[in-house]
Amino acid sequence: MSDAKIIDGKAFAQNVRKRVAKQVEELKHYENLTPGLAVVLVGEDPASQVYVRNKVKQTEECGMKSLEYRRDPDISEQELLTLVQSLNENPEVHGILVQLPLPKHISEEKVIEAIAPEKDVDGFHVINTGLLATGSKDAMVPCTPLGCLMMLKDYFGGSLSGKRAVVVGRSNIVGKPMGALLLNESCTVTTVHSRTVDIEEECRRADILVAAVGRAKMIKADWVKPGAAVIDVGINRIETPDGKTKLVGDVDFDEVVEVAGAITPVPGGVGPMTIACLLANTVTAACRQNKIDEPK
Ligand code: NDP
Numbered sequence: 001m002s003d004a005k006i007i008d009g010k011a012f013a014q015n016v017r018k019r020v021a022k023q024v025e026e027l028k029h030y031e032n033l034t035p036g037l038a039v040v041l042v043g044e045d046p047a048s049q050v051y052v053r054n055k056v057k058q059t060e061e062c063g064m065k066s067l068e069y070r071r072d073p074d075i076s077e078q079e080l081l082t083l084v085q086s087l088n089e090n091p092e093v094h095g096i097l098v099q100l101p102l103p104k105h106i107s108e109e110k111v112i113e114a115i116a117p118e119k120d121v122d123g124f125h126v127i128n129t130g131l132l133a134t135g136s137k138d139a140m141v142p143c144t145p146l147g148c149l150m151m152l153k154d155y156f157g158g159s160l161s162g163k164r165a166v167v168v169g170r171s172n173i174v175g176k177p178m179g180a181l182l183l184n185e186s187c188t189v190t191t192v193h194s195r196t197v198d199i200e201e202e203c204r205r206a207d208i209l210v211a212a213v214g215r216a217k218m219i220k221a222d223w224v225k226p227g228a229a230v231i232d233v234g235i236n237r238i239e240t241p242d243g244k245t246k247l248v249g250d251v252d253f254d255e256v257v258e259v260a261g262a263i264t265p266v267p268g269g270v271g272p273m274t275i276a277c278l279l280a281n282t283v284t285a286a287c288r289q290n291k292i293d294e295p296k
Contacts, residue, residue, distance in 0.1 A: 003261075005261065005263075009272045013273045016276035016277070016279075017058065018284055024283065036064055037059045039097050040099065041221045042073060042099070043071075044073065048190070051099060054279065059279060064279070064282060067092070084111060085116075087119070088116040095285045097121065098111055098112070114124055118140075121285055122278070123139065129172070140284070141177065142177045143173055143176050143277035143278045144233060146181070146277040147273025149182070151226075151264065151269075152208060160187050161186040164207045165188065165191065165210070166191075166202055167179045168210065175191060176191070203219065206228055211230070215236065215250055217236075219250055221256050221258060221259045226261075228261060230260045232264050232266050234250030234266065235249070235271050236249065236252070249265075255270045
């Protein structure tokens, strides 16, 4: 039996949502302000439909206003840009999320850059990327890495200063912002990727190991320093011997749990935190746009 702490993302996310709900109640009561989140879904990608449904449900449960815009997959890029522009100008909307991926004929980059940076609750706009990279508190931080950071800070009792952190993966939505966040927390950060030479050796040096790759069970026990905190962002569907399928992370949980000091499971780790952070970002955005302090 291992002594690793299993970080319960589900319970953690529930606490974040409770805090958000309380903040929303206070904003309604004292400021006459109801934070609003607009979610745009183009097409019928089944995974995106599930994500959007959950986002809408949890937004409403927290007492916020949820606006949903479903569009056919053949919508033109210009029509989508016009919709984003109208949301930028809508005072009831404080956060805008365009569910990715978009159909091939639409430039995701153009659409993301069309979102007003102060309403960009996904934190993907270059202005927010730049603010995060320069360590500004004004950045809207991408939800998945923000959730990972919250769990890590909680586990380490607040400070990550001086820890060696290795992030596996360098995507714009997870790996790169995760590295920037950890650097801002004064970790010594290494980012590894598909061209890294001797990736196992790099990982073995980590006090904090974040896996955001998209390869089932890639990270094995002998890649992990004993006692390290392991955060598994990966979501991979694999077939089981009985012909069914199940979700697993990028970390071989059953092996790594024997070595790590703490580990997030899949499912029930990082996943639930992503939506909770989206709701938290929407409250932050609403307060900033109305120039009021965020309720504690
Ligand atoms: P991307 O495919 O955009 O990026 C994957 C990264 O992993 C790339 O930087 C790639 O390197 C690197 N990589 C791929 N293969 C290897 C390898 N063999 N060795 C080392 N590095 C490798 O994925 P995302 O960042 O979008 O997502 C990563 C995972 O996280 C996915 O499973 C996704 O489903 C999940 N995810 C989960 C979320 C959640 O809410 N829990 C939210 C977002 C993502 P290179 O750049 O060199 O190609």
